[in-house]
Amino acid sequence: MKRFIGFVQKEFYHIFRDKRSLFILFGMPIAQIMLFGFAITNEINNVDIAILDRSKDVTTQEIINKISASKYFSILQVLENGTEIAPVFEKGRVKAVLYFEKDFSKKLIAEHRAKIQIVTDATDPNMANTISNYISSIVQNYQQEQNRAIDIKYQIVPESRMIYNPELKSVYMFVPGVMTVILMLVSAMMTSISITREKEQGTMEILLVSPLKPFQVILGKVFPYIFLSIINAVVIVLLSIFVFHVPVTGSLILLGLETVLFIIVSLALGILISTIAATQQTAMMISLMGLMLPVILLSGFIFPISSMPWPLQLISHIVPAKWFIIIVKGIMLKGVGLAFLWKETLVLVGMTLFLIGLSVKKYKIRLE
């Protein structure tokens, strides 16, 4: 035991001596949370649009004023004819062109009906769709104002209540995601590379012939990273509470325990990678190239899993990050306890056992 403690101490020294890595290790979660919280949002805001008004009458001007008064759009350009639309889109800044037909007001008065074409640059389908919806709803509001005098009968009005995140803040969505990405990659990447490093430099064999048992060697290497990851998790949670006011409605203790569980899963994954990879470079490429995009894309961090085609939904089940994100959202935002999260927790426990079992098996083979 004393030897083991000595070994762990040595590993800690190793890490703490490397100021640069340490700076990044602790700076990273802070930088990322700040960026996500303050800068990155998947709402739309200040979208540049252009106007093509063939009518130029009072009504079209009123609608244009409504649109430019909203925080969603700013009018960058006024076009004179339809041939100008394509070049404007090819330049890239303008995302939509509002095309008012000729005699807009006149038609509205005579036929009670007039058309606005909302031409969007749909290379970004999400943006195009959202812009289209927003403009339609602004136009609809205007229409309702015009119709106010008329009493429209038989209306059902849905009253929507947004729960768990009434202000629709995107930081609520991103905090669990950033936490997951950082914990997963730091844990998996660090362990995989630090064990492979010993292998590559030939020092692993020296360690293995030392009186320490192989599992103690591994545990000793992994232990400092458990510690570092926990500090990272604490920093992320503190920042989200105090800077972004994300609530923790559930139990902090449960959140802590689940986080440790997730860190262990990721570390186990790192160990498995290190048993496969012979060089640091391979280990790093596997953990970075192999984990980064799947973790970002298949975990429900940014894109909703339920909208993916079913084979991908199936694949997402084997991404530990997916389960952890459900757990974090459950505890922090919904305030649920283990009674609601036992399934996800069991999945993570199962993954840990499987990964550790697999690495132990691989590891033995290698030593024979």
Added chain:
Amino acid sequence: MNTIRYIVQKEFKQIFRNKGMLPIIFVLPLLQLVVLSNAATYEIKNIAFGYVDYDRSSTSRGLIDKFEASTYFNVLYAFPNASNGSSALLKGDVDIILEIPRHFERDLQKDGRNHLGVTIDAIDGAAAGVQNVYVNQIVNSFNTNIMSDLRRPSDAVSRPVVIEGIPLFWYNETLNYKTFMVPGILVLLVTMITLFLSGMNIVREKEIGTLEQINVTPIRKNHFIIGKLFPFWVIGMGLLTIGLILAKLIFNTPMIGSLTLLYFYTSIYILVILGMGLFISNFTDTQQQAMFIAWFFVVIFILMSGLFTPIESMPKWAQLLTEFNPIKYFVEVMRMVMLKGSGLVDILPQLLKTLLYALIMNGLAVWSYKKAS
């Protein structure tokens, strides 16, 4: 010139000798391109929908049928009361609960107006907003139906004005997300591979001590650097090529613009990334450190590239930061040239900034390399 050729040869041999790395460099990224492009969609569908119907009238049934018929909402649960509904929301089994109050039909006929309770799980705020729009659309179309069904002869008929908004989706009429995501994800993969490989490479020689051996040979430093980096440039261009072929074959991604222009831009872009890799190598002592720094920047570059979330929505200071993000320019150029057919003049701003970036980055890298040795 000969020296460079030999170094390039040596580097290529080293890369291709390492059988473990080959699949990681070539297969893994392309596999991800094919698989993950399907994952990146903001489209909201398959919304898990539940309802509590306290009224059980033909009107309430009719409304629920509307939701059942919609392609957006697919799983339907009927809950006997509101508290069952809330607990399903907590569990995450449903995203939306519609609550139809008692005497819904009666009140609607009496007052001509009624309210519905809609509860939406809004943790994903953007998705919740879209779901709300869908609910409103369905209820509105239901409203037009009942208006014609229930309208009594005594009701005054006055014609409301209708301003029709007709959406036209240019360049991607079917709103296909893959068209949008494939070029973007290809950019990420090319960037990550070239940055990680180059960033790790020289520091590796430093770590195992072979860099000093090279420094005492008559090889000139700039020859050495060019020789070292050239293979990664080739790998990057190769990946782009295979990726474009896959994009065409599997996703039928449009390639409207000039491929020559795309390659020309990419050839400069990769220089930026290689310069960064070299710069990182110079400032680190171990591969581990290099990897951390590379990762740190890549994550920030990816998230602030406009690939997944729009840059326009960012605050001004963040938009300013994105000016230093090479991935942003590459994503823009890819999408502009491939999907819209933008030409040289359209992408000139991006091209010039990338060129400047390449010059600065490589200048710094070479300068710091000399200093380091």
